[in-house]
Amino acid sequence: MNIREASLAEAAEVLARISELDQPETESSLATRVRGRSPLILIAEKNGMLLGVKIGYRLSETCFYSWLGGVVPEGRQNGVAQALLAAQEDWVQAQGYQELRVKSRNRFPAMLRLLLRNGYQIEHMEKKDGIEDYRLHFVKSWNTHK
Numbered sequence: 001m002n003i004r005e006a007s008l009a010e011a012a013e014v015l016a017r018i019s020e021l022d023q024p025e026t027e028s029s030l031a032t033r034v035r036g037r038s039p040l041i042l043i044a045e046k047n048g049m050l051l052g053v054k055i056g057y058r059l060s061e062t063c064f065y066s067w068l069g070g071v072v073p074e075g076r077q078n079g080v081a082q083a084l085l086a087a088q089e090d091w092v093q094a095q096g097y098q099e100l101r102v103k104s105r106n107r108f109p110a111m112l113r114l115l116l117r118n119g120y121q122i123e124h125m126e127k128k129d130g131i132e133d134y135r136l137h138f139v140k141s142w143n144t145h146k
Helices: 008-015 027-034 080-094 109-117
Strands: 002-005 040-046 049-058 063-071 099-105 121-126 135-141
Touching: 002 080, 008 027, 008 040, 008 049, 008 063, 027 049, 040 080, 049 080, 063 080, 080 099, 080 109, 099 109
Parallel strands: 063 099
Antiparallel strands: 002 040, 040 049, 049 063, 099 135, 121 135
16 A cells, blocks of 8 residues: 555545545635645555545644545555554654644544544544534644653
């Protein structure tokens, strides 16, 4: 499997194949969201097939936000999400960010487990609609002081 930086068009193509997302994202809607925010768009591919995507952007000089991602059904249970997360973390640290923030929902238990397994901490819970839509705010920090 190869993890690489990708275009918004490739990201939209992968996201269109993930039925769990509330609303489909287009190349245009993605561009609007990340414009002027120093985004990182990662794609996981294997044998020419796009399996997953992870999109994030700069919130501040010290904080990066992992906004949107997912793995297509045929790519699940193969370490794709873990590989994307690891690649994003490596890039975020290399850029000098001190923390990485992400939100997820109760309806995505695999994502919640992935974040907890990788050292993310729940910072806040935002109640929305039904309990399955409650947003859990996670943060992972890197201590830059010795």
